[in-house]
Structures are given as structure tokens and as C-alpha cells.
Amino acid sequence: xxxxxxxxxxxxxxxxxxxxxxxxxxxxxxxxxxxxxxxxxxxxxxxxxxxxxxxxxxxxxxxxxxxxxxxxxxxxxxxxxxxxxxxxxxxxxxxxxxxxxxxxxxxxxxxxx
Amino acid sequence: xxxxxxxxxxxxxxxxxxxxxxxxxxxxxxxxxxxxxxxxxxxxxxxxxxxxxxxxxxxxxxxxxxxxxxxxxxxxxxxxxxxxxxxxxxxxxxxxxxxxxxxxxxxxxxx
Numbered sequence: 001x002x003x004x005x006x007x008x009x010x011x012x013x014x015x016x017x018x019x020x021x022x023x024x025x026x027x028x029x030x031x032x033x034x035x036x037x038x039x040x041x042x043x044x045x046x047x048x049x050x051x052x053x054x055x056x057x058x059x060x061x062x063x064x065x066x067x068x069x070x071x072x073x074x075x076x077x078x079x080x081x082x083x084x085x086x087x088x089x090x091x092x093x094x095x096x097x098x099x100x101x102x103x104x105x106x107x108x109x110x111x112x113x
Numbered sequence: 114x115x116x117x118x119x120x121x122x123x124x125x126x127x128x129x130x131x132x133x134x135x136x137x138x139x140x141x142x143x144x145x146x147x148x149x150x151x152x153x154x155x156x157x158x159x160x161x162x163x164x165x166x167x168x169x170x171x172x173x174x175x176x177x178x179x180x181x182x183x184x185x186x187x188x189x190x191x192x193x194x195x196x197x198x199x200x201x202x203x204x205x206x207x208x209x210x211x212x213x214x215x216x217x218x219x220x221x222x223x224x
Contacts, residue, residue, distance in 0.1 A: 033212070
């Protein structure tokens, strides 16, 4: 498909485990964003990649969170030693340029037991 | 102060009503503005961009007042399918172009 693709769509894991979430942006989109959204809450910015620039990591809530974007395309968000408060929907979005809107993937619903 | 502030609602209106949502933003250097729509347990989807001169897309009209740092969305002739959360989104003035999302305004249209 032509949209933003995220995997897995659902992830259930035990507290303390590490998880990796994947985002495949729309082809050609230079900007990639990660957000999370807890039930009934607004979007919380996590990290932003733009081309070859250093990512804006200002939204990462702790050093357990990290993200990479390899080759300017696919991105992986890693959460180490997961905690119950990490349970949320993790959304990825991409855009084609500075003035352009973002297009979101369906999200990964993460549940920490 | 939050970057983007919205009245969370909820707004409950009958079909056919006109409803307006407001949003204010704090960074005067913000350059791009959008309204997104988010259905329950779904991802946000772009509804429309907001231009300085105001713009209309069918039943939806968006307005921007840069002097007051204020954005609005007007929905005319509301449909049941308009029920959703409406997110005000502002692209900040930083060179990295980060987007700031409001918490959203919840709309329910009843028959």
C-alpha cells in the first residue's frame, strides 16, 4: 500500500522486557515522527527525523526509549525494560516536506502486563 | 503554557447543526496549521490545512487569525459521521519543523 505501515499492530509483553516497534513511511517522505497516545489522551510527541539532520529527541520520556532511522526510510522505536506506564498506542507519521501535513500509520497498540 | 490549546468539549449537537471549534497557539513564529480528525481508537487523519486567507472544503471552513494566534473550524449541516475528535495542529517555528497537537475537541452529532 501507499500509506505509512506500522508493525506489529498489537504487542503484549511482560514488564521488564524490551520491545521494538517498526515504521515504514510513505516512499519518498523525508520526515518521520513518532508519537504515543494513551487511552483518552492527546498525542504525545516522542521523536522526529528529518532527512540527514540530527533527530529531535526532545519528547522521549526516558533513556529507556530510543529510535533509529536507517537509510532515511524505515524507523525502529525501541523501549527497554518496559514499564506498565509505557502501555499506549504508538503512532508513526511521515511527511514529504516542511510545510506538508503528516500522514499517520494505524499505530501499534502496546500493552505491558 | 501549552503550545496549542483547545476546548476539549464535548460538543453534542443535533444533525444539521452548525458547530465551531477554536484553538489558540503560543508560538507567533508558527508557519503551518492543520485540522486533523481522529475517530475512536483510530489514527489521526488530515481534515484540512488552514490558510491565512481562510479556506473552505464543502461543509468545513477553517480560519486563521495570526494577530490573535487563533484558529477555528466551522462545520455546517452536521452529519452523524462527523462525530469524532478534532485536533488542532500547529507547525512550530523551529527549523526542524516539529508539529504540536492540541488535546482535541470531541464532537458527537446525534440524530
